[in-house]
Amino acid sequence: MMPKLNASNSVVALLCAALVLLPVYSAVTGNIFILTLFTRIVIFALAAASLNLIMGYGGMMSFGHAAYLGIGGYAVGILATEGIGSGFIQWPVALAVSALFALVIGALSLRTRGVYFIMITLAFAQMAYYITSGLSRYGGDDGLTVYKRSDFAGLIDLSNRTQFYYLCLACLFGGLYLIWRIVNSRFGLVVQGVRSNEQRMQAIGFHANRYRLVCFVIAGTICGLAGALLANNTDFVSPAVMYWTRSGDLMVMVILGGMGSLFGPVIGAIVYLLLEELLSQVTEYSGLILGPVLLLIVLFARGGIMGLLGRMRRA
Amino acid sequence: MYLVVEQLLNGLQFGLLLFLLAAGLTLVFGIMDFVNLAHGSLYMMGAYFAATFVAWTGSFVLGALMALGATLLLGIALEYAALRHLYGRDHLDQVLATFGLILFFNDAVRLIWGPAGLALPLPVWLTVPVQIIPGVYYPAYRLMIIVVALAVAALLYLVVMRTRVGMLIRAGASNREMIGALGINIKLLFTLVFGLGAALAGLAGLMQAPILTVQIGMGENILILAFVIIVIGGIGSIRGAFMAAVFVGIIDTMGRAFLPDLLRKVLSGAAASTAAPALSSMLIYLLMAIILVLRPEGLFPVAKR
Numbered sequence: 001m002m003p004k005l006n007a008s009n010s011v012v013a014l015l016c017a018a019l020v021l022l023p024v025y026s027a028v029t030g031n032i033f034i035l036t037l038f039t040r041i042v043i044f045a046l047a048a049a050s051l052n053l054i055m056g057y058g059g060m061m062s063f064g065h066a067a068y069l070g071i072g073g074y075a076v077g078i079l080a081t082e083g084i085g086s087g088f089i090q091w092p093v094a095l096a097v098s099a100l101f102a103l104v105i106g107a108l109s110l111r112t113r114g115v116y117f118i119m120i121t122l123a124f125a126q127m128a129y130y131i132t133s134g135l136s137r138y139g140g141d142d143g144l145t146v147y148k149r150s151d152f153a154g155l156i157d158l159s160n161r162t163q164f165y166y167l168c169l170a171c172l173f174g175g176l177y178l179i180w181r182i183v184n185s186r187f188g189l190v191v192q193g194v195r196s197n198e199q200r201m202q203a204i205g206f207h208a209n210r211y212r213l214v215c216f217v218i219a220g221t222i223c224g225l226a227g228a229l230l231a232n233n234t235d236f237v238s239p240a241v242m243y244w245t246r247s248g249d250l251m252v253m254v255i256l257g258g259m260g261s262l263f264g265p266v267i268g269a270i271v272y273l274l275l276e277e278l279l280s281q282v283t284e285y286s287g288l289i290l291g292p293v294l295l296l297i298v299l300f301a302r303g304g305i306m307g308l309l310g311r312m313r314r315a
Numbered sequence: 316m317y318l319v320v321e322q323l324l325n326g327l328q329f330g331l332l333l334f335l336l337a338a339g340l341t342l343v344f345g346i347m348d349f350v351n352l353a354h355g356s357l358y359m360m361g362a363y364f365a366a367t368f369v370a371w372t373g374s375f376v377l378g379a380l381m382a383l384g385a386t387l388l389l390g391i392a393l394e395y396a397a398l399r400h401l402y403g404r405d406h407l408d409q410v411l412a413t414f415g416l417i418l419f420f421n422d423a424v425r426l427i428w429g430p431a432g433l434a435l436p437l438p439v440w441l442t443v444p445v446q447i448i449p450g451v452y453y454p455a456y457r458l459m460i461i462v463v464a465l466a467v468a469a470l471l472y473l474v475v476m477r478t479r480v481g482m483l484i485r486a487g488a489s490n491r492e493m494i495g496a497l498g499i500n501i502k503l504l505f506t507l508v509f510g511l512g513a514a515l516a517g518l519a520g521l522m523q524a525p526i527l528t529v530q531i532g533m534g535e536n537i538l539i540l541a542f543v544i545i546v547i548g549g550i551g552s553i554r555g556a557f558m559a560a561v562f563v564g565i566i567d568t569m570g571r572a573f574l575p576d577l578l579r580k581v582l583s584g585a586a587a588s589t590a591a592p593a594l595s596s597m598l599i600y601l602l603m604a605i606i607l608v609l610r611p612e613g614l615f616p617v618a619k620r
Contacts, residue, residue, distance in 0.1 A: 061407060108604065112611040115350065115406060119546040120607045123600040126539065130600075134593025244539055248352075248414045255411045285426050291419025298412040299400055 008309035012263045015270075019169060023162045035161055041273045042168045043229045046175050048253040048265035050222035053179050055251070056260030057188065058215045059195030063118045064105070064125025066246035068098045068220045072227020073237035074132060077144040087150030087158075091228050098224025099217050101128070106216035110209050122244055129242040143238025146231050158232055168229050172266070175222050180262055182218065191215045256297060258306025267305050317451050322572045323565065324447075328457045330564020331464035335519035336537060337544040337556040338471060339512030345551020345617060346487040347505050349398065350406050352413040354516050354541065355534025356420035361386045361517025362524040362533065363424060366433040375438045382521045383514055390513020394506050402505065421531050432530035435521075460522050467518065468557055475553055484508060489617065540567075543603045549613030559614065563599050570595040 019042065026035040047069055054060040075094035084090065105124045112120055138144045149158035158164045182188045194201045194208040201208050231237040240246070249272070257268025275293070279286030301308050340354050364385045369378030393416075401409050437456055444452035475481035483504055486494045495501045520534070527533065544563055548555025575591035582590065606614065 055407075063410075108608050112607055115344075115550065116546060116607055116611055116613075118350075118406070118410075119542055120604060122539065123543065123603045123607075127597045127600045127604075130593045130596040133596070134589055134591075136589050245417075245535060248410070251407070252411055252414055255407055259407070285422040287418035287420075287422030288426065291415040291417070291422070294415030294418070295397055295412045298404075298408045298415075299397070302408075 008261075008263075008306055011267075011309055015263070015267070016173075023165055027162070032161065035165055037273075037277060039161070039165045039168055039233055040230075041270055042165070042172050043226050043233060044250070044253065044273060045266040045269035046168075046172045046229070047223045047226035048250050048257070048269045049172070049175055049179060049262075050219045050226065051250050052254045052259060052265040053182065053222070054216055054219040055254055056264070057183050057195070058191050058212060058219075060110075060212060060216060061114075061118045062109075062121040062216075062219075063244065063247050063251065064121035064123070064128075065219075065223060065250050066244075067105075067125035067128045067242050068102065068223035069227040069230055069246070070128060070132060070237065070239065070242035071098050071101055072224035072229075073231035073241060074138070074144070074227075075224075076150060076228045076231040077146045077237045078138055080146050080148055080150075081138060081144065085148050085151045087152045090150050091225070094224050094228040095221050098227070099221040102217045102220025103213070106213045106220070110212055110216070122247070125242055125247060126244060129239050129244075132239040132242065139238070141239065143236055143240070146235045146237065149232045149235065150228070164232070168233075171225060171229060175225070176262060176266070178218075178222070182215075183262070187211065187214070252294065256294070256304050258304030261304075261306040264304055264306040271305065318572075320448075320451055321453065322568055324453055324457070324461070325572075326565030326568035327561060328461050328464075328564070329568055330561040331461055331468070332519050332523055333537070333540055333544055333564055334468060334557050334560035335464055335515050335522075336541040337548070337560050338468075338553055339515035340541050341545040341548070341551055341553065341556045342484070342508050343512045344545060346484060346491070346508055347402055348491070349402060350409045350413070351398070351512075352410060352538065353393070353416035353420065354512070355538030356417055357386055357390060357513045357516040357534070358520035358523075358537065359420065359424065359529075359531070359534040360389055361520030362435070362529040363428055363433065364517070365521035365524050366435045366529045367428075369435060375441070379521050383517055386517025386520075387510050387514040390517075391506055391510040393513070394509040398509070399502070399505065417535070424531050430531070432528035435524040435529055437525045441525075456525060463518075463522065467515070471553060480504075480507070540599070543599060545613075547603050547606050547613055549616040551617040552613070552615045555613060555615030555617075563602070566602060567595075567599050570598040574598075 019038070022038055023035060026032060047065070050068075051062065051065045054062055072094040075097050076090045079085075079090045079093060105121065109117055109120045109124070132138075133141050135144075149164075152158070156163050156167055158167065183192070190201065190206050190211050194206070194211060198208050227237075227241070230241070253268035253272050254265045255268070256272055257266065258264030275290060276286060279289055283289070297304070303310065336354070336358055339357075340351065343349050343351050343354070361382055364382035365379055367378075368381040368385070369375055372378050372381070397412070397416075401412055441456040441459060443455050445455045445458055447453050447458075473481075475484055483494060483499055487501070487504065487508075491501070494504075523537075540563065544559045545556050547563070548557075548559035574595045575587065578587040578591050578594070581587075
C-alpha cells in the first residue's frame with residue numbers, strides 16, 4: 001500500500017533525506033560541528049525509539065531506560081580497557097549484557113503495574129548507577145575513558161567522522177525497521193492488545209507478561225546498542241549516563257515527539273537536543289526557556305509533535 | 316556502642332527529614348493522583364529562601380519562618396498557574412511537565428543566586444552538643460530536626476485524622492469523584508493540599524540547609540529517595556510514608572556507617588573498599604525492589620473503593 005502523502009509523512013520523508021545528506025552538507029560547507037552534533041542526536045534517537053517500543057506500544061513506563069545506555073557503554077569501555085578492541089566481540093557482548101540485564105529487571109518489574117512499575121525500573125537503574133560508581137578499577141565516579149574506538153578489522157573506521165555517522169544512522173534505521181516489523185507482527189499486536197486490555201488478552205489465552213517481557217528485553221537490547229555507539233562517540237562512559245535525569249531526558253524525547261508513533265521519538269530527540277544546543281549558545285540559562293516549553297507542549301500539544309502534524313492534516 | 320547510638324540517631328534524623336518530603340509527595344500523589352517531579356525543586360527553593368532570609372533578617376528562626384511562607388506561596392502559585400490543568404491527565408504528561416519545571420527551577424536559581432552554593436550558618440545556640448545520656452553528646456541542631464519533624468508528623472496526623480479538612484483529604488484519597496459530587500470545592504482543596512505539600516518540602520529543605528551546602532540540583536537525589544519511600548510505604552498513606560521514611564533513613568545511615576567494616580571481615584581489603592560504597596548506596600534501592608517484588612502495592616496500601 002502506498003503511504004498517503006500528508007503532513008506527518010512528508011515531514012518524516014524530508015527528515016530522513018536530510019539525515020542521509022547531512023555529511024554532504026557538512027563536507028561542502030566545512031561545518032564539522034553539525035556532523036558531530038547530529039551523530040549524538042542520531043544515537044539518542046535510537047535510544048528513544050527503543051524506549052518508545054515499550055512505552056508507546058507496550059504501555060510499560062520504564063523510568064530506568066538510560067541504564068542500558070550505560071551498560072552498553074561500559075561493556076565496550078571495559079573490554080577496551082582489558083585490551084579487547086575488536087568490535088566483533090565488544091558489540092555482541094554489549095547487546096548480550098543489555099539483554100540479560102533487561103531480562104532480570106523485566107522479570108522482576110513486570111510483577112507491578114503503573115506508578116510502581118515506573119519506580120521499580122528507576123530503582124534498578126539507580127542500582128546500576130551505583131554499581132558502576134563503585135568500579136574503581138574502571139574509573140568509578142569519574143568515568144572510564146575509551147582510548148580506542150571499536151575496531152572492525154578495517155571494514156569500517158569509527159574514527160572517521162563520516163563513516164561513524166553513517167554507521168549510527170544505519171543502526172537507527174535498522175532499529176526503526178525492526179521496531180516497525182515488531183509492532184506490525186502478530187507478536188506486536190498481542191503486546192498492544194495487552195496494553196489496551198490485559199484481562200481480555202489473558203482470557204483469550206495469551207500469557208500477557210511473557211509477551212511484555214520479550215518486548216522489554218528487545219527494547220533494552222536496542223538501547224544497549226545505542227550505549228555502545230555513545231561510548232564510541234564520546235570516547236568516554238561514566239555513571240552519569242545512567243542517572244535518573246538521563247532516563248527523564250529519554251522519556252521527554254519520546255513524549256515530545258509523539259509516543260506510539262514510529263518516527264515520533266526521532267523527531268523528539270532532534271527537537272530536544274537541538275533546542276538544548278541552540279539555547280545553550282544563546283544563553284547560559286537554557287532551562288529557563290526549555291522547561292516552560294516542555295510544560296506548554298504538555299498543556300497544549302497532546303500527542304507531541306507527531307500529534308500536532310496529524311491534526312494539521314485534518315485542519 | 317556510643318557510635319551505634321549516634322548513628323541510629325543520625326538515621327532517625329535523616330529518616331524524619333525524608334518523611335517531611337515524602338509526606339507532601341504522597342499527599343499530592345495519593346489525593347490528586349499527580350506525579351510531581353518538581354517536588355525536589357520546592358525542597359531546593361526552601362533551602363535557598365532560608366539562606367537568603369536568614370542573611371537578611373539576621374535571625375535563624377525568623378528567616379526559616381519566612382522561607383516556609385515563601386515556599387507555601389510558590390507552591391500555590393505553581394498549582395494555580397500550571398499544574399491544576401494536568402490533574403486527570405496521564406502520569407506521563409505530569410512527568411514531562413514537572414521534569415520541565417526542574418530544568419526551569421535549576422536555571423532560575425543559577426540566574427538569581429549564581430552557580431556557587433550557599434552556606435546557611437547556624438546560630439550559636441544550636442551549635443552546642445547536648446548530652447542525651449551520660450557520656451553521649453549529640454548536636455543540638457540535629458536534635459532539633461528530630462523534634463520539629465516529630466511535631467510536624469504529629470500535627471499532620473491530627474489534621475488528617477481529626478479535622479474536617481483531614482476527613483475531606485482522606486475521602487479524596489479514596490474516591491475523588493465522590494467528594495466532588497458531594498459539593499465540596501475540590502479545586503480549593505487541591506490547591507490547599509498542594510500548598511501544604513510544598514511547605515513540607517520547603518521545611519525539609521530549609522532544615523537540611525545548615526547540614527549540607529545549599530546548591531543547585533540538591534533536590535534531585537533526595538526526591539528519588541522520597542519516591543522510594545512513598546512507594547515502599549504505599550502511595551497515599553501518611554502512616555506508610557512515616558514508617559518507610561524512618562526505616563529507610565536508619566538503613567541508609569547504618570549501611571554507610573557499618574557496612575565497610577562488616578565487608579572487610581568477609582572480603583579482602585581491596586575488594587571490600589570497592590564494594591562497600593556501591594553496596595551501601597544501593598541498599599535502599601535493593602530494599603525497595605525486594606519489597607515491590609513481594610508486595611507490589613507497598614507495605615501499607617491505602618484501601619481503594
